[in-house]
Amino acid sequence: MLQVENISKSFGGTPPRQVLGGVSLQLAPGEYVAVMGESGTGKSTLLNLIAGLDTPDAGRISLDGRDIGALDDDARTRLRRARMGFVFQAFHLLPHLSVERNVALPLALNGQQGREAADRVRELLDAVGMLERANAAPSQLSGGEMQRVAVARALAHRPALVLADEPTGNLDSDSAAEVLELLAAQLKRDNAAGILVTHSELAAGTTDRILQLSRQGLAPRAAGSSRQS
Numbered sequence: 164m165l166q167v168e169n170i171s172k173s174f175g176g177t178p179p180r181q182v183l184g185g186v187s188l189q190l191a192p193g194e195y196v197a198v199m200g201e202s203g204t205g206k207s208t209l210l211n212l213i214a215g216l217d218t219p220d221a222g223r224i225s226l227d228g229r230d231i232g233a234l235d236d237d238a239r240t241r242l243r244r245a246r247m248g249f250v251f252q253a254f255h256l257l258p259h260l261s262v263e264r265n266v267a268l269p270l271a272l273n274g275q276q277g278r279e280a281a282d283r284v285r286e287l288l289d290a291v292g293m294l295e296r297a298n299a300a301p302s303q304l305s306g307g308e309m310q311r312v313a314v315a316r317a318l319a320h321r322p323a324l325v326l327a328d329e330p331t332g333n334l335d336s337d338s339a340a341e342v343l344e345l346l347a348a349q350l351k352r353d354n355a356a357g358i359l360v361t362h363s364e365l366a367a368g369t370t371d372r373i374l375q376l377s378r379q380g381l382a383p384r385a386a387g388s389s390r391q392s
C-alpha cells in the first residue's frame with residue numbers, strides 16, 4: 164500500500180546537511196507502525212515527505228502504486244485529501260466549526276455531503292465518545308476531547324493511511340492512553356495503515372511494530388530495547 168524506497172533528504176546551507184539517507188519502509192493495508200528516534204533524526208521530515216508536502220532529493224514514495232513524486236501539485240493534493248488522514252500534536256481543529264463540522268470536513272473536501280456522510284460522521288463521533296458534544300465548539304473541549312475529535316476527523320473519509328505526529332504530546336497520561344487506544348482501534352476497524360511518530364514507549368506499544376530512525380536509516384527496533392521513555 165505504501166512504499167518508501169531509499170529516500171534521502173538534505174536541507175540548505177553550505178554544505179547542505181543530510182537529514183535522511185537511504186530510508187525505506189513498506190506498509191501493508193491496515194498495518195500500524197511507530198517511528199521512534201532521537202530528536203532531529205528526521206521523523207517529522209519523513210512524514211512530510213510521505214504526505215507529499217515536501218519532496219525527497221532521491222528515492223521514491225508510492226501510495227497505492229502511484230509515485231507521489233511524479234504527480235503535479237494538484238494531483239498530489241487530491242491524493243493527500245482522498246487517501247490520507249492526519250493527527251497532529253497541536254490538534255489543529257478549525258475553531259469556527261463545531262465538532263461535527265470539523266469531522267465532516269474531509270468528507271466535504273472529497274465531495275461527500277449527503278446522508279451517508281452525516282451517518283459516517285455520527286458513527287465516528289460515537290466511536291470516540293464525542294457524539295453528545297457534536298455541536299460544541301473546539302474551544303469548549305479539553306485537550307483529550309479535541310484529540311479524540313481529531314482522530315475521528317483523520318478517519319472520516321476512510322483514508323488508506325493515517326499519519327500521526329506526536330498526537331499525545333500535549334495530553335496527560337490518561338487522555339493520551341485513551342486517544343492512542345481509540346486511534347489503534349479505529350485504524351483496525353477501517354483497515355487503514357498508520358504511522359505514529361512518537362518519543363513515548365507507551366504510545367509506540369499500541370502499534371503493531373516499532374521502527375527506529377537513525378543515521379543508518381529506518382530499522383526494526385531490536386527486541387527488548389527501550390532506550391527512550
Ligand SMILES: Nc1ncnc2c1ncn2[C@@H]1O[C@H](COP(=O)(O)OP(=O)(O)OP(=O)(O)O)[C@@H](O)[C@H]1O
Pocket residue numbers: 174175182200201202203204205206207208209
Ligand atoms: N524546512 C527545513 N529547513 C531546514 N532544516 C530543516 C527543515 N525541516 C527540518 N529541518 C531540520 O532537519 C532535522 C530533522 O528535523 P525533524 O523535525 O524531521 O526531526 P524529528 O526527528 O522529527 O525531531 P523531534 O523529535 O525533535 O520532533 C532538524 O535538524 C531540523 O532542524
